Amino acid sequence: MNTYLNLPAPAKLNLFLHVTGRKSDGMHLLESIFVLIDLRDQIDLEELPSGAIERVGDIEWDVEKDLCWRAAKLLQRLAPQKGCRITVRKQIPHGAGMGGGSSDAATCLIGLNRLWGLNLSRTELMRLGLELGADVPFFIFGQDAFAEGVGEVLTPCPIPDFKALVVFPNVSVPTAKVFGSPDLTRNTKSIRMLHFPGLVSAFPLALIGRNDLEPVTRSLCPAVEDAFRLMKPISRPRMTGSGSAVFSAVELGSEVCPLAPLPSGWKQWIVKSLKIHPLSGWIES
Structure with missing residues (x-):
């Protein structure tokens, strides 16, 4: 059986x-700039001769709502006899606004396209990815992008290399509640x-522009407000x-210092920007 191990699914930041x-x-x-980090x-993707789609690893929700499982089912429409076992090892927190689930789905589409020999183009994979969510096409696009529409209209937009301190305050933001707020600037x-x-x-x-969702999210989630308060004395948080x-x-050559101490359960990373998705070369343009 063919197997691909340790396929990367990078996070993103909205500048x-x-x-x-x-x-x-x-x-x-929306208008935004998406950057990979x-x-x-x-x-891991393992081909299964049974034709079953299995999702294992750290999954705590209904498998039929899982974006990786749904990505495999989308591609299986083109190859009904194919199956796979999908194992995901998470580092990108759920509900952080860093595109973890969308990136996982994109990596599954890219990997299974190759594992199953479907030879779909980047444009075809992006079209399928949009059925899963507005952020998925970006990860298949695979480079810095100016995004329009609901986030699916992408134009290459090279950004200077940078480093960043990213702080996750251990809360999952209710995205629908943010977008539904009457206080949101539209x-x-x-x-x-x-x-x-x-x-x-x-x-x-x-800094470029602003994040229109930020004031609403800070009012809804006290932990996000706390993150801003902790970061503000040493940085320009967004x-x-x-x-x-x-x-x-x-800037890439500048020093970045982690925060200490962090509240219990919080996480932080010092990250670098990526010019191109590590699997971009697996897709025909």
């Missing part, structure tokens, strides 16, 4: 996140109207996604 409007179906229109989950002016290339080249010395992780970015 900014603007809510620019709302579609007729209620989905929010070297914090990652690891995934009319931020498009950043395309500004001098976008200049803003990008100045990062991380100058929340990624809908939270709860908070990060501070610096």
Whole structure:
């Protein structure tokens, strides 16, 4: 049986996140820059001749709601006789706004595309990934990107290399509650109207835009507010996604010091940006 071990599923950071409007179906229109970082989950894929799809590892929810299992079922529509066992070893916390579940699903799509010999293109895999969630196509796109729409319209946007301190305050943010809040700003002016290339080249010395979800999340989750209070004296903290992780970015050659002590259960990492997804070469453009 063919097996791929330790496939990387890297996390992402949103350097900014603007809510620019709302579609007729209620989905929010966003603008953001997505950047890969070297914090990652690891995934094993083992081909099963039985045709079954098995999901093992640290799963604490209904398997039919699991994005890796659903990714395999999507691809199985093209190869009904194929099966696999998926093992996920998590490092990216659930509910941190770092795209862990979406990245895991993308790595499963990329790995199974190769394991099962389907030879789908990057565009085809991204289209399938969108059925699983708006962030999944980015991880298949596999490079720094300016995101529009609901997050699925991606344009390459190279960002200067950086390091960051990322702090996770051990809470999972209710994303639907954040987007449903009447206090959420939904009319931020498009950043395309500004001098976008200049803003990008100045990062991380100058931050880009803001995270429109941040004020709502801080009011809903006291632990996120605590993370900002701890980080503010030594950095310029910003929340990624809908939270709860908070990060501070610096130039690659600058020193980054961890916070000490952290409240019980909290986690922190010093991470580096990634220019390209480690599995990007596995996909035909």
